[in-house]
Amino acid sequence: MGYRVITISRQFSSGGSLIGKKLAEKLGINCYDREIIGKVAEESGLCEKFIEEKGEYGNKVAIEVFFSTGMYYNGPSVEDNIWALQHKIITELAEKEACVIVGRCADYILKNRKDVMNVFIHADKEDRIERLKKECDKKIAIPDVYLKEMDRRRSTYVQFYTDMKWGDSKNYDITLNSSSVGIDACVEILADLYKNNNN
Amino acid sequence: MGYRVITISRQFSSGGSLIGKKLAEKLGINCYDREIIGKVAEESGLCEKFIEEKGEYGNKVAIEVFFSTGMYYNGPSVEDNIWALQHKIITELAEKEACVIVGRCADYILKNRKDVMNVFIHADKEDRIERLKKECDKKIAIPDVYLKEMDRRRSTYVQFYTDMKWGDSKNYDITLNSSSVGIDACVEILADLYKNNNN
Numbered sequence: 001m002g003y004r005v006i007t008i009s010r011q012f013s014s015g016g017s018l019i020g021k022k023l024a025e026k027l028g029i030n031c032y033d034r035e036i037i038g039k040v041a042e043e044s045g046l047c048e049k050f051i052e053e054k055g056e057y058g059n060k061v062a063i064e065v066f067f068s069t070g071m072y073y074n075g076p077s078v079e080d081n082i083w084a085l086q087h088k089i090i091t092e093l094a095e096k097e098a099c100v101i102v103g104r105c106a107d108y109i110l111k112n113r114k115d116v117m118n119v120f121i122h123a124d125k126e127d128r129i130e131r132l133k134k135e136c137d138k139k140i141a142i143p144d145v146y147l148k149e150m151d152r153r154r155s156t157y158v159q160f161y162t163d164m165k166w167g168d169s170k171n172y173d174i175t176l177n178s179s180s181v182g183i184d185a186c187v188e189i190l191a192d193l194y195k196n197n198n199n
Numbered sequence: 200m201g202y203r204v205i206t207i208s209r210q211f212s213s214g215g216s217l218i219g220k221k222l223a224e225k226l227g228i229n230c231y232d233r234e235i236i237g238k239v240a241e242e243s244g245l246c247e248k249f250i251e252e253k254g255e256y257g258n259k260v261a262i263e264v265f266f267s268t269g270m271y272y273n274g275p276s277v278e279d280n281i282w283a284l285q286h287k288i289i290t291e292l293a294e295k296e297a298c299v300i301v302g303r304c305a306d307y308i309l310k311n312r313k314d315v316m317n318v319f320i321h322a323d324k325e326d327r328i329e330r331l332k333k334e335c336d337k338k339i340a341i342p343d344v345y346l347k348e349m350d351r352r353r354s355t356y357v358q359f360y361t362d363m364k365w366g367d368s369k370n371y372d373i374t375l376n377s378s379s380v381g382i383d384a385c386v387e388i389l390a391d392l393y394k395n396n397n398n
Contacts, residue, residue: 011369071350089319117379122369170210170321171364180316180372185395189388 002198005094006190007106009166012150013135015178021100021125022187027194032093033102038157046078054079055086056103057150058157063176066160073183105169108162117194120172121186124165124179148169201397203314204293205389206305208365211236211328211349212334214385215320219301220246221386226393232301239284245277251279255302256286256349257356265359282360290350303361307368316393319371320385 017033025029040051059079090109107118129143135161140146158166169175176186209215216232223230240251258278291310306317328342339345357365367373375385
């Protein structure tokens with residue numbers, strides 16, 4: 001069976017979103033990244049800024065309390081509802097069309113499908129800091145510490161909502177360092193791999 | 200700067216050695232895999248079978264005692280000497296020629312060079328068991344448990360002798376699942392990546 005959907009998990013500020021966008025353009029399919037936030041907003045009534053953070057990082061305090069004490073609140077939190085909505089939307093998207101889905105644990109959500117190509121993108125620290133300075137709208141005092149904290153939170157979020165280890169190569173069909181390989185070469189390699197599996 | 204050396208780290212029975220061999224043939228360079236064992240044997244006087252195991256798995260008891268108690272014996276063990284010899288041989292090989300080096304923490308040993316392409320190969324469990332049955336000369340009672348134990352020992356060995364996490368995508372330029380991608384497609388992707396970085 002060939003590939004239908006491509007999921008791209010990525011380090012924050014690694015160029016993963018850009019690679020997803022360019023890859024989808026090259027393959028003539030849709031890329032769902034921030035678009036998923038819009039869909040969750042529509043269905044939940046929550047504001048996009050809130051969903052953007054909670055949908056990939058969760059409730060920091062609740063998750064940390066859970067990991068240190070094993071205790072969890074009763075009943076679903078707002079973050080759990082966002083997770084459930086993202087789950088539903090991503091499942092429906094994969095059912096509806098061939099597409100690229102960036103982030104939001106799509107690899108885990110679609111793990112029972114056989115037609116999904118799972119990708120992880122990471123980058124060198126210097127490169128990530130450079131991209132952060134260019135693209136982030138808020139001022140980051142110590143980018144190095146900020147990136148470490150973002151990695152820690154994303155990895156904890158994945159551990160909390162799934163049984164997968166974020167960034168462990170064994171979860172993905174392919175992982176790429178966008179700094180050493182280059183953004184366009186990443187797109188090229190992924191497009192070829194996708195197309196060769198559909199021939 | 201282009202790539203000169205390719206290191207291939209791999210799960211046991213994942214096809215990583217075969218990929219290294221085919222890749223080197225395609226690129227017209229040498230592949231050093233078991234050849235390193237022969238070189239260590241020459242210099243150490245130890246038998247190849249012993250080096251093969253200790254050079255990638257170390258002394259199981261000593262490593263486990265170290266991780267559980269923090270205690271370590273005084274002075275270098277035979278395994279430490281094998282590590283030192285492998286270190287020397289791999290450093291010299293990278294200095295001498297463009298080549299593919301399979302296993303033996305070559306990625307860590309060459310981490311200060313800028314001309315090294317680091318690869319990790321893994322595979323699906325069913326595929327690994329199939330390969331194990333075909334290629335392993337000893338009878339394995341429960342392949343599933345055997346593979347888990349080999350993974351655990353290789354990962355502990357890497358943790359003991361280096362500061363890297365075995366199989367964490369962030370250590371490699373590229374990682375590939377040889378089951379979903381296919382052995383020949385892996386070779387193709389890696390050869391292209393190597394050549395494109397040398398143009």
